[in-house]
Amino acid sequence: MSASDKNRLYRPETLTALGIIVVAAGLLVPTAALQPISALLPAAMLIGLIGLSVALLVRDQRKAGAGDIPEQVTTAPKRVLLAFLLIFGYALCVDFIGFYVSTAAVVPLVAYVFGYRNPLGLAIATVIVLVSIYTIFDLGMSREFPVGRLWKN
Amino acid sequence: MSKLFNKAALVGAIIMAAGAAHAEYPEKPISVIVGYSAGGGTDVMARTTAPFIEKYLGEGTSIVVKNMPGASGQIGITEVANSDPDGYTLGTFNLPGMMARTLDREADYDRDSFTYLGNVVNDPNVIVTAKNSGLDTVDKLIAAAQENPAAITVGMSSLGGDDHFMLIKLQNATDTEFTIVPFPGSAPARTALMGGHVAMGILNISEVANFQDELNVLGVALEERSEFAPELPTLAEQGLNIVNGSMRGIVAPKGLPEDIEAQLTAAFDQLADDQEFIDAMKATANPVQVVTGDDFKALTDELYDLAAEVWETSPWN
Amino acid sequence: MYTELLHALPNVLGFSNFAAVVIGVIAGIVVGAMPGLSATMAISVLVPFTFGLDPLVALGLMAGIYNGAMYGGAIPSVLLRIPGTPAAVATTFDGYPMAQRGEGGYALQVAVVSSSIGGIASAFALMLLAPPLSKVTLLFGPSEVFWVAVFGLCSIIFLLGGNPVKGLLSACFGVFVSVVGADPIYGSDRYTFGFLELLDGISIVILLVGLYALPPVIDLLEVPLKTDTDTNRLGTEPIWRTLPRMMRFWKTWLRSAAIGIWIGILPGAGGSMAAFMSYNEARRSSKNPDDWGKGEPEGVAASETANNADTASALIPALTLGIPGTAVAAVMLGGLLVHGLQPGPMLFRNNPDVVFGFMWQFLFGAILLVLLGGSLATNSFARLLNLPRPLLGAVIIVLMLIGVYSINGRMFDVYLMLGFGAIGYLMDKLKFPLPPVVLGLILGGFAEENLRLALRIGRGDWSVLFANTVSQVLVLLTLAVIVGPIIKRRFFKKDEARG
Numbered sequence: 001m002s003a004s005d006k007n008r009l010y011r012p013e014t015l016t017a018l019g020i021i022v023v024a025a026g027l028l029v030p031t032a033a034l035q036p037i038s039a040l041l042p043a044a045m046l047i048g049l050i051g052l053s054v055a056l057l058v059r060d061q062r063k064a065g066a067g068d069i070p071e072q073v074t075t076a077p078k079r080v081l082l083a084f085l086l087i088f089g090y091a092l093c094v095d096f097i098g099f100y101v102s103t104a105a106v107v108p109l110v111a112y113v114f115g116y117r118n119p120l121g122l123a124i125a126t127v128i129v130l131v132s133i134y135t136i137f138d139l140g141m142s143r144e145f146p147v148g149r150l151w152k153n
Numbered sequence: 154m155s156k157l158f159n160k161a162a163l164v165g166a167i168i169m170a171a172g173a174a175h176a177e178y179p180e181k182p183i184s185v186i187v188g189y190s191a192g193g194g195t196d197v198m199a200r201t202t203a204p205f206i207e208k209y210l211g212e213g214t215s216i217v218v219k220n221m222p223g224a225s226g227q228i229g230i231t232e233v234a235n236s237d238p239d240g241y242t243l244g245t246f247n248l249p250g251m252m253a254r255t256l257d258r259e260a261d262y263d264r265d266s267f268t269y270l271g272n273v274v275n276d277p278n279v280i281v282t283a284k285n286s287g288l289d290t291v292d293k294l295i296a297a298a299q300e301n302p303a304a305i306t307v308g309m310s311s312l313g314g315d316d317h318f319m320l321i322k323l324q325n326a327t328d329t330e331f332t333i334v335p336f337p338g339s340a341p342a343r344t345a346l347m348g349g350h351v352a353m354g355i356l357n358i359s360e361v362a363n364f365q366d367e368l369n370v371l372g373v374a375l376e377e378r379s380e381f382a383p384e385l386p387t388l389a390e391q392g393l394n395i396v397n398g399s400m401r402g403i404v405a406p407k408g409l410p411e412d413i414e415a416q417l418t419a420a421f422d423q424l425a426d427d428q429e430f431i432d433a434m435k436a437t438a439n440p441v442q443v444v445t446g447d448d449f450k451a452l453t454d455e456l457y458d459l460a461a462e463v464w465e466t467s468p469w470n
Numbered sequence: 471m472y473t474e475l476l477h478a479l480p481n482v483l484g485f486s487n488f489a490a491v492v493i494g495v496i497a498g499i500v501v502g503a504m505p506g507l508s509a510t511m512a513i514s515v516l517v518p519f520t521f522g523l524d525p526l527v528a529l530g531l532m533a534g535i536y537n538g539a540m541y542g543g544a545i546p547s548v549l550l551r552i553p554g555t556p557a558a559v560a561t562t563f564d565g566y567p568m569a570q571r572g573e574g575g576y577a578l579q580v581a582v583v584s585s586s587i588g589g590i591a592s593a594f595a596l597m598l599l600a601p602p603l604s605k606v607t608l609l610f611g612p613s614e615v616f617w618v619a620v621f622g623l624c625s626i627i628f629l630l631g632g633n634p635v636k637g638l639l640s641a642c643f644g645v646f647v648s649v650v651g652a653d654p655i656y657g658s659d660r661y662t663f664g665f666l667e668l669l670d671g672i673s674i675v676i677l678l679v680g681l682y683a684l685p686p687v688i689d690l691l692e693v694p695l696k697t698d699t700d701t702n703r704l705g706t707e708p709i710w711r712t713l714p715r716m717m718r719f720w721k722t723w724l725r726s727a728a729i730g731i732w733i734g735i736l737p738g739a740g741g742s743m744a745a746f747m748s749y750n751e752a753r754r755s756s757k758n759p760d761d762w763g764k765g766e767p768e769g770v771a772a773s774e775t776a777n778n779a780d781t782a783s784a785l786i787p788a789l790t791l792g793i794p795g796t797a798v799a800a801v802m803l804g805g806l807l808v809h810g811l812q813p814g815p816m817l818f819r820n821n822p823d824v825v826f827g828f829m830w831q832f833l834f835g836a837i838l839l840v841l842l843g844g845s846l847a848t849n850s851f852a853r854l855l856n857l858p859r860p861l862l863g864a865v866i867i868v869l870m871l872i873g874v875y876s877i878n879g880r881m882f883d884v885y886l887m888l889g890f891g892a893i894g895y896l897m898d899k900l901k902f903p904l905p906p907v908v909l910g911l912i913l914g915g916f917a918e919e920n921l922r923l924a925l926r927i928g929r930g931d932w933s934v935l936f937a938n939t940v941s942q943v944l945v946l947l948t949l950a951v952i953v954g955p956i957i958k959r960r961f962f963k964k965d966e967a968r969g
Contacts (some may be wrong), residue, residue: 013900016896020639035470035658038653041645041914042649049643073896074692074899075692076692076693079692080692083692083863084688091888103868108864110691111858111864113860115859115860121861125857129868137515137876141516146875146881190801192804194807200518200521200808223878223880227666228666257657259664312657332927334927335655337654340791340793351927363814366815436810437807
């Protein structure tokens with residue numbers, strides 16, 4: 001396989017189409033266990049997804065054959081990845097450590113990491129966010145947020 | 154410092170000993186887990202019952218209702234089954250739904266997972282027909298169903314619920330066959346009946362009480378006329394001995410200390426004669442029938458056996 | 471009935487009952503404007519709290535929140551391209567391009583005026599026409615509702631964007647998501663993978679927050695901090711100066727209000743479908759359909775009128791039949807039951823003061839919208855959006871988590887939302903259109919359920935779908951929507967060829 005052939009496979013749309021085909025085909029398997037009328041709509045949609053992805057794949061490969069260079073998905077992959085990691089990490093922390101502690105940490109952390117570094121501004125923003133959430137949800141509506149699974153037992 | 158600490162420990166020990174001797178239950182808020190979102194029938198039942206139980210458990214008792222909606226109540230009741238049996242976590246319990254779910258899907262609880270405190274609501278089933286169906290008596294309905302099996306469409310809420318078991322009982326008792334149309338709830342089923350899109354419906358008395366002019370109400374599946382809507386005739390009066398309904402009550406995890414169980418059951422017992430309570434429940438569409446302790450357990454067993462029998466002979470999924 | 475309506479009025483004007491509406495509208499605008507928080511979530515959080523309140527205070531709060539949130543959703547739609555509520559998705563189509571052009575202020579003014587008009591029309595429909603309109607609802611059995619859903623699904627054609635293959639992929643994805651959960655007839659599991667949390671299906675709010683709010687947040691963080699924050703991006707003029715310019719939308723207002731009211735009285739589909747359909751109808755009858763999606767104020771007017779016009783009308787089937795027209799109305803029905811207000815014809819006889827009072831509160835809520843949602847509210851939100859981008863991103867992340875967690879009180883939904891967020895980010899970057907996913911999720915399962923109920927009623931005979939006049943009319947309408955543009959294009963081409 002030559003370098004250009006490999007490049008043709010690494011195009012974002014091609015990869016997406018292949019991904020959809022694999023996932024949709026995988027999801028088709030459980031439809032066999034359903035009653036026919038129950039399986040009708042999901043199966044139709046999955047087959048639709050596969051068919052359309054094939055169309056997408058063919059078109060993208062034709063474009064690649066014509067020497068087209070695909071648009072980049074992101075200009076700053078590291079920042080995007082970091083943002084996702086921080087957000088998922090935040091959700092996990094809320095779940096295991098507790099809502100208020102995690103929120104108190106994540107608001108300044110995210111803002112700081114992504115370039116807002118004014119300490120006073122960070123402190124004020126964090127306090128405003130926490131206090132208003134606490135007053136509205138906890139005091140006002142007696143709604144509870146996760147207290148952290150780690151401390152439960 | 155250490156003296157102070159010792160003193161504190163001593164006082165603490167005395168308080169604890171005293172607490173154990175007097176069994177000052179409840180000493181902190183009791184949570185009642187509701188498996189449905191706020192504003193649903195079961196939630197309103199729990200919230201209406203709570204202040205009365207607080208009253209009967211004595212001064213200073215506080216009950217907090219917590220909603221854990223999802224999966225037709227299964228998420229909430231599973232949480233109850235897995236909680237500590239200390240009397241501080243109770244939960245709402247619906248029959249026959251909660252038992253039917255142990256049959257038609259995998260459940261992390263069974264009928265032995267609970268201490269049965271009190272059933273509060275019995276909402277009996279009602280057979281109704283659409284105004285345009287012409288089937289305005291029980292006899293006409295049965296004659297039509299026998300003449301033309303499966304020709305009559307029956308609107309009701311989902312399979313594996315009280316409506317479904319009611320229909321099975323009706324089919325067995327009269328040797329008929331109907332076509333089930335399971336709507337996503339009783340209100341849509343009732344609307345389809347009013348629009349004449351289905352011929353017959355199985356609903357509950359609380360759901361038809363306000364719609365008596367819009368539907369033909371044929372009969373209530375109860376031994377005697379319901380206090381909730383005494384103007385409606387029973388099926389028994391018309392020669393059909395079928396009793397079925399939807400129950401809502403409150404349970405605790407299994408292994409509740411006996412004194413706490415006795416205290417709670419006694420509180421539920423008092424609800425039966427509390428007219429203020431019955432009126433409050435009626436205002437929120439909950440016909441009251443209090444069944445406590447062992448009788449509640451027996452009721453659950455009975456409904457489980459019924460569901461299991463139906464599931465054996467004609468599984469619904 | 472009309473005397474009872476007047477009789478209920480003085481009570482509503484009492485201080486606490488009226489204050490409840492005012493507070494509700496303000497709270498609704500704020501909730502709607504916060505990306506991640508939705509009207510459904512706000513009212514479901516409120517319901518248990520209202521146990522201790524006087525009925526009209528509780529209902530006034532809810533009526534106010536509903537009206538306020540349906541407009542508030544337009545604010546982030548216009549300024550950030552994040553629909554604040556599911557019904558505001560169609561507002562992003564033209565609202566955001568307008569904001570980018572420096573006309574964000576005007577877009578929001580169009581939104582608030584249109585929302586108010588829609589809300590007022592809807593309140594009048596509820597007050598004056600509830601009994602006859604509930605008769606209309608009765609005409610729609612499962613097969614008729616199935617055709618309404620198909621009609622709605624056909625409008626996906628107009629939302630496909632530049633690349634139809636990608637648009638259809640999005641639509642298939644949306645419909646597929648709608649089948650997750652218990653099978654509508656048998657109750658057996660479909661794609662729940664053993665998670666009880668998936669059994670009730672995937673809530674539109676979870677999908678929407680994931681798909682629509684997460685990608686813009688990542689964008690906010692992706693671009694390194696800009697020092698200059700464009701303070702005067704809104705370009706606000708006083709509303710009395712822009713109002714005359716809006717008068718040309720009168721046809722759209724009328725049409726969209728009618729569509730919104732109609733969708734509202736049909737159970738199940740709700741706000742987003744009303745907004746999408748009215749957007750499409752307005753575009754089809756526009757003289758310059760090609761400008762739509764590029765910042766045509768009329769598009770904002772169409773979407774915002776419709777999503778407020780189904781608020782009060784969604785309560786018509788809820789109050790008379792017990793079947794809510796929208797997800798928010800479903801939650802409100804719970805709020806009514808809490809106060810012993812059981813739906814049905816008896817409701818109007820037994821509790822006229824509360825029920826008719828509630829209707830007045832809807833009307834006042836809609837009128838108050840212009841006063842409270844005008845320049846003051848929009849300007850303060852615009853200022854909020856001028857926060858440094860990383861800080862704004864961090865705050866939105868917290869709001870997303872709160873909003874999704876509060877619906878059912880479980881972290882599972884938050885993880886699910888983040889999963890959709892990752893998918894949404896990729897879709898956004900690869901230029902897959904998002905609206906077909908939303909419409910597919912809302913209407914896919916809805917169409918399936920009604921089709922299968924209809925087939926049950928017909929005992930497996932498909933001809934039941936064409937059995938009556940209402941169905942036949944709907945089939946013809948659907949065909950007209952699909953075939954109409956094709957024929958039109960043919961004729962235009964011939965004309966051009968001749969000319």
